[in-house]
Amino acid sequence: MPRGQSTVGRVMAQVAMVMNLDKCIGCHTCSVTCKQTWTNRTGVEYAWFNNVESKPGIGYPRRYEDQEKWKGGWTLDRRGRLVLRSGGRVRRLLSLFSNPDLPVIEDYYEPVTYDYDNLVGAPAGPDLPVARPRSVLTGRPADITWGANWEDGLGGAPEHAGGDPNLSGEWAEKVRFEFEQTFLFHLPRLCEHCLNPACVSACPSGAMYKRVEDGIVLVDQDRCRGWRMCVTACPYKKVYVNHATGKAEKCTFCFPRIEAGQPTVCSETCVGRLRYLGLLLYDADRVGEAAATPDEQDLLDAQRGVFLDPRDPEVIAAARASGIPEDWLEAARRSPVYDLVARYKVALPLHPEYRTLPMVWYVPPLSPVLDAVTVAGGDQEDPDHVFAAVTRLRIPLEYLASLFTAGDPDVVGGVLMKLTALRSYMRAVSLGEEGNEAALGAVGLDAAEARDLHRLLAVAKYADRYVVPAAHKEDAAALSALESGCPVESAGAPAGGGVALGMPTLRRTPSEGPA
Amino acid sequence: MNATSSSLVAASSSASASGADLVLWVAVPYVCLAVFVAGHVWRYRQDQFGWTSRTSQLLEHRWLRWGSPLFHLGAFMVIAGHVVGLAVPAAWTEAVGVDEHLYHTGAVWAGSVAGVAMVAGLGMLCARRLLSRRIRLGTDRSDKVLFPLLSLTVLLGISATAAHNVLGGGYDYRGTVSVWFRGLFVLGPRPEAIADAPLLFRLHALSACLLFAAWPFTRLVHVWSAPVGYLVRPYLVYRRRAAPARVSRTRSTTGR
Numbered sequence: 001m002p003r004g005q006s007t008v009g010r011v012m013a014q015v016a017m018v019m020n021l022d023k024c025i026g027c028h029t030c031s032v033t034c035k036q037t038w039t040n041r042t043g044v045e046y047a048w049f050n051n052v053e054s055k056p057g058i059g060y061p062r063r064y065e066d067q068e069k070w071k072g073g074w075t076l077d078r079r080g081r082l083v084l085r086s087g088g089r090v091r092r093l094l095s096l097f098s099n100p101d102l103p104v105i106e107d108y109y110e111p112v113t114y115d116y117d118n119l120v121g122a123p124a125g126p127d128l129p130v131a132r133p134r135s136v137l138t139g140r141p142a143d144i145t146w147g148a149n150w151e152d153g154l155g156g157a158p159e160h161a162g163g164d165p166n167l168s169g170e171w172a173e174k175v176r177f178e179f180e181q182t183f184l185f186h187l188p189r190l191c192e193h194c195l196n197p198a199c200v201s202a203c204p205s206g207a208m209y210k211r212v213e214d215g216i217v218l219v220d221q222d223r224c225r226g227w228r229m230c231v232t233a234c235p236y237k238k239v240y241v242n243h244a245t246g247k248a249e250k251c252t253f254c255f256p257r258i259e260a261g262q263p264t265v266c267s268e269t270c271v272g273r274l275r276y277l278g279l280l281l282y283d284a285d286r287v288g289e290a291a292a293t294p295d296e297q298d299l300l301d302a303q304r305g306v307f308l309d310p311r312d313p314e315v316i317a318a319a320r321a322s323g324i325p326e327d328w329l330e331a332a333r334r335s336p337v338y339d340l341v342a343r344y345k346v347a348l349p350l351h352p353e354y355r356t357l358p359m360v361w362y363v364p365p366l367s368p369v370l371d372a373v374t375v376a377g378g379d380q381e382d383p384d385h386v387f388a389a390v391t392r393l394r395i396p397l398e399y400l401a402s403l404f405t406a407g408d409p410d411v412v413g414g415v416l417m418k419l420t421a422l423r424s425y426m427r428a429v430s431l432g433e434e435g436n437e438a439a440l441g442a443v444g445l446d447a448a449e450a451r452d453l454h455r456l457l458a459v460a461k462y463a464d465r466y467v468v469p470a471a472h473k474e475d476a477a478a479l480s481a482l483e484s485g486c487p488v489e490s491a492g493a494p495a496g497g498g499v500a501l502g503m504p505t506l507r508r509t510p511s512e513g514p515a
Numbered sequence: 516m517n518a519t520s521s522s523l524v525a526a527s528s529s530a531s532a533s534g535a536d537l538v539l540w541v542a543v544p545y546v547c548l549a550v551f552v553a554g555h556v557w558r559y560r561q562d563q564f565g566w567t568s569r570t571s572q573l574l575e576h577r578w579l580r581w582g583s584p585l586f587h588l589g590a591f592m593v594i595a596g597h598v599v600g601l602a603v604p605a606a607w608t609e610a611v612g613v614d615e616h617l618y619h620t621g622a623v624w625a626g627s628v629a630g631v632a633m634v635a636g637l638g639m640l641c642a643r644r645l646l647s648r649r650i651r652l653g654t655d656r657s658d659k660v661l662f663p664l665l666s667l668t669v670l671l672g673i674s675a676t677a678a679h680n681v682l683g684g685g686y687d688y689r690g691t692v693s694v695w696f697r698g699l700f701v702l703g704p705r706p707e708a709i710a711d712a713p714l715l716f717r718l719h720a721l722s723a724c725l726l727f728a729a730w731p732f733t734r735l736v737h738v739w740s741a742p743v744g745y746l747v748r749p750y751l752v753y754r755r756r757a758a759p760a761r762v763s764r765t766r767s768t769t770g771r
Contacts, residue, residue, distance in 0.1 A: 089746050096742075097583040104576050105649075137574065137649045201750035204742030209754040222563035225740040226570045243653065246569030246734075259756075287751075471756070 008318035009285030011308060013328055014195075014215025014359055015258055015468060016280045017267070018340045018347045019188055020457055021365035022419075023274035026186035028052050028149060030266035030275075034190075037265045038252065043244025045111035045136045048148045049251035050190040050266045056164040056182065056399065057151035061107040064237040065165040065351065071101040072235030073198050073354030074291060082292045082355065084202055086232045092202065101232040105243075109146040111136040154184050166402040171395055183368030183396050187403075190266060191238040191251035192350065192358030193217045195282060195306065196291040199250070202233030208248070213471070215280075215359065216253045224248050235354040261470030273460050278335030278467045279328060280342075280359070281308040281319060291355045296406040299352040306357070307342050310335070331469035336456055337361070344445075344453050346415050348404035363457070364404055364412055366419050368396035383424040383439065390416050418443040426454045532706040539721065540706035544699050547728035554731030555739075568737035575650050578643035586636025592629030593672075596622065601696045605689045615687065623680050630673040637669055661733040668722040675715035692716055 034050040053059045067073060071086040086092070086101055114131035122129035135142035151160060161182075162172040174182075193210075197217050200208040207223035208230055210216070219230070219239070226246040230239040239250045254264035262268070267275040283306055290302040308315040310332035319329055332338065340347040340363065347361035370380045372393040378385035390397060390413045397416075401409040421443045425435040429451075440450055456464055532540070558566065572579050599608075600622060608618055641662055644650050654662075679686035691712045698705035709717060730736070 093742065093745065097587045098576070098580050099572060100580075102572055102576070105573050138652065140648070196751070200752050203752075204745040205740065206742075206744065206748055206752055209752040212753050212755050214756075222566075224567065225737055225742070226567035227742065228570050228572060241570060241573045243571065243573050245564070246567040246571075247564075284753075 008308065008315055009283045011281055011315065011319040011322040011324060012212060012215065012284045013319075013324055013332065014193070014280050014282060015253065015277060016193070016215070016337045016341070016359040016361070017190075017264075018276040018278075018337050018361045018363065020274040020276070020363040020460075021185055021187065022363065022367055023272040024052070024186040024188060024365075025272050026052055026054065026153065027271050028152075029269050029271050030188055031148070033265050033269040034251075037254070039249075041242075041244075043242035044240060044249055046105060046108045046148075047240035047242075047249065049238070049240075049249075050188065051148050052186050052188045053149070054151045054154055055185055055187050055403070056161045056167055057154070057157065058160050058163045058165070059151075060109075060148045061103045061237050062146075063163060063165055064103075065235075067235055067354070069101075070103065070235070070237070071232055072237065073233070073351075073356055074196065075355070076292065076294065080292065080294060082196075082288065084198055084233055085235075086202065086229070092204065092229055096204070096227055099228055099232055102228055103231065103237065105137070106146075109148060109150070110142055112142050112144055154182070157182070166399055171399065174395065183371045183399075185365040185367050187350075187362075188266070189236065189238070189350070190360060191217065191253070192236055192356065192360045193251075193253055194359060195287045195303070195357035196355065198233040198235065198354075198356050199230035199239050202229040203227070204229055211255075214253075214255070214258060216255050216258065217250070218252060218255070219248045219250055221245075221247055221249075235351065235356065236358070258468055259471035261468050263466040263468060267466060273462075273465065276336040276340060276456075276465050278337035279310075279332040279469065280335065280337055281310050281315060281324070281332050282306045283308055287357065291357055296353040297408040297411075299355065299357075300349065300405055300408075300411065303349060303352065303357050304342055304345070307338070309342070310338065325472045328469045328472070331467050334467045336464055336467060339452075339456060344418075344449070346418055346453070346457075348412070348415065350403060351406075352404075353406040362404060363419070364400050364415055366416055366423075368400065369393060369416055372396050381427075383420050386420045387417060390420070414443070418445065421445070422450055422453055422457075425450050426458070532710060536706045536710045539717075540695060540709050541699075541704040543721065544724050545704075547724040548699070550728040551730055554728075555736070558731045558736060566736055566740065567734070568740075569734045571650050571653060574653065575643050575647045578639050578647070582636050582639025582643065584636070585632050586640055589629050589631075589633030589636055592625065593633050596626050596629060600689060601693045604693070604697070605687075618689075619680070619685060619687075623676070626676055627681065630669075630676060634669055634673055637666060641666060657729075657733040660729055661735065664722065664726050664729055668719065668726050671715060671719040671722055675713065675719050678715055679713055686713060686716070688712065688716060692720060695720075 031048055031050050031052055035048060038049050039045075039047045048060065051060050059065060064070060064072075067085060073085055074082050075085045077083045084092075087095070112133040113136055114133055116131050118129050119131050132141050133144050134140060150156060154161065161167075164172070193216055195215075197208070197210060200210060200217060203224075204227045205223050205225045207220045207225070209218060209220065211218065224247040226241070226248070228241050228248065230248050230250075231237070231241060239248050241247075242249050254262075254266075257264060257268075263275075263277050267277055286306050290299070290306045293299050293302040308319075310316070310319075310329060316329060319332075320326075337347075341361050347363050349358045349361050351358070366386070369386060369389050372395070373380050373385050373389045376389065376393070378389065380386065394409075397409045397413055398407070400412045400416075401407050405411040421436075421439045422445065425437070425440050425447075428435040435447070435450075437447055440446065445453065455461075605615070605618075609615070613621075644654055644658070644662060691708050695705050695709035698708065709720060712720075
């Protein structure tokens with residue numbers, strides 16, 4: 001691939017996502033529509049490519065953020081080189097026969113269905129028929145004791161929330177004992193489609209890959225041999241084993257929709273309109289270096305340093321040299337994700353310390369701080385109270401820092417102050433008053449930028465939230481050519497005889513239990 | 516020319532073998548081998564999606580934790596032992612200074628360790644398949660053939676070794692079974708070589724033939740996918756979106 005004459009290396013594009021957490025109401029519409037689209041099949045009943053967690057909480061699968069236990073992501077060895085936390089290549093091959101760090105189904109939950117037939121088929125009698133839960137795995141009646149959103153709205157928090165790996169010591173105690181006064185926010189999660197994906201690096205078969213064109217990380221179902229190393233390596237536990245086919249499956253970022261220029265299903269159906277999709281251009285040659293940044297708290301800036309400014313002529317030249325089409329460059333310049341991540345710097349990555357350079361970023365929620373202001377008897381509407389809270393209230397701030405900035409409260413605090421100043425200014429402007437531009441200036445915004453950011457975050461029109469360029473025409477022609485061809489002919493197989501479809505023979509007979 | 520002469524030898528030697536021996540020790544092995552080869556070609560071309568180890572660790576891990584490594588590591592040693600015992604003629608090992616007694620002692624000791632590990636591991640894997648309802652329900656037809664067949668072959672093999680070479684006076688299969696085995700691959704079948712071997716050895720050989728015939732249609736195909744390439748490939752894998760070669764030509768002509 002020809003290089004640009006500049007310092008910019010190989011330019012690649014990625015369709016990335018940002019979520020504005022203050023707007024998430026925890027309705028789980030994204031999870032449900034995703035499940036209906038992708039995982040309503042035998043073998044992945046327990047899998048949620050998209051799930052919404054209540055924070056604080058231990059999450060799904062349980063305590064997935066505890067990398068001491070699950071060994072996900074990357075770490076630096078003594079010589080500062082990037083290594084998978086679950087071990088090197090030899091160690092991985094030695095654990096092929098039994099992977100010591102693989103979650104079991106109980107760490108997710110035992111999937112159940114209900115005896116719906118009983119509701120209509122029960123004989124007449126004095127009692128109302130009920131639909132009892134049955135395990136999908138065994139077909140037997142099962143008690144429901146856990147689920148993907150078991151902790152919804154802090155359910156069970158007195159019992160479980162103290163186990164949140166992001167809480168330590170005194171905070172854990174405080175959250176456990178004062179849960180009614182504690183903060184709550186929702187965290188929708190899906191595959192991060194990382195720049196330095198640990199799952200891809202851990203796959204012994206080389207079945208997982210990152211697409212050059214749009215950065216989507218996929219599992220090649222024909223090449224996956226079921227070694228299940230990706231599940232361990234992913235620190236977000238967003239690769240799942242299909243126990244019916246024995247192959248790994250994961251969020252596809254709805255690539256068929258993305259290729260057609262449409263938002264993902266989770267984004268399209270998001271009730272709170274909190275998701276943003278857009279292009280990020282990045283320098284593929286600097287990914288490894290950024291992921292190996294020695295200090296965890298510098299990883300955020302290192303990752304931002306990998307992203308390229310789509311308005312920079314040097315970047316544009318290098319991108320053209322790398323084969324990125326003009327309409328994609330145009331889309332990159334209109335990308336809401338670039339604005340939130342790199343221009344206004346209000347979006348932060350989830351757990352940058354895993355060193356996978358995740359590509360689903362979050363605008364941290366003000367609500368934990370606002371809750372704390374109220375609890376402390378302050379006024380949520382008064383920016384001074386909020387500023388004071390941001391500087392003084394350690395728990396919500398440090399909690400957010402342990403999620404989004406590898407524990408650096410200053411960065412999270414800065415973003416929250418920016419959001420507070422923006423709110424206060426736009427409230428004043430909307431009420432026809434003189435906005436406080438000095439406060440705005442203190443957080444690095446001017447009036448025009450504030451309006452722009454407000455339009456993006458608060459007004460959030462569909463066309464502003466989703467700027468997804470369709471796959472390029474020549475590629476699209478190739479794709480449709482593949483789709484319209486007869487799979488039997490194109491497989492190079494002799495004509496006639498049985499047609500072998502690439503589908504698993506269903507190995508659980510329907511009579512053994514409701515599917 | 517070699518093939519002609521050896522088939523002549525085969526013809527003359529098989530004249531002394533009975534019809535049953537010809538069927539059991541020539542026809543059956545060749546049919547099984549043919550199925551083994553053709554079956555793999557067919558499965559590899561038709562069923563990449565089904566080509567997997569079909570892991571069930573997600574559903575049951577306590578038995579697997581010990582059973583699977585024991586079975587696999589035991590199996591590696593057993594396979595290595597079979598390669599040495601069957602493929603390498605006794606004359607070759609003697610030429611490098613390993614006499615019959617030394618070979619026999621080594622084979623019995625190493626073979627016993629490997630065999631016990633493999634049997635114990637396989638026993639645990641079978642146990643979890645039978646005792647864990649989740650796993651049992653996920654067991655398909657190919658597994659229902661594979662597990663009994665594999666268990667039978669392994670048990671016959673280890674009982675033959677135990678009966679004749681550990682407890683018994685010692686049986687030199689290298690002069691009989693191995694000769695028959697090598698004969699198959701040099702296209703000079705020697706059915707008479709195995710015809711008089713002890714019953715356990717003959718049954719073991721036959722069940723092994725059937726196992727090879729069943730191989731391509733079961734989860735055993737994952738053996739050929741042992742990911743040794745992982746040791747040398749780069750960590751990060753990029754791929755272009757599925758696009759046929761003609762499209763990349765189109766791309767270069769449009770200057771992209």
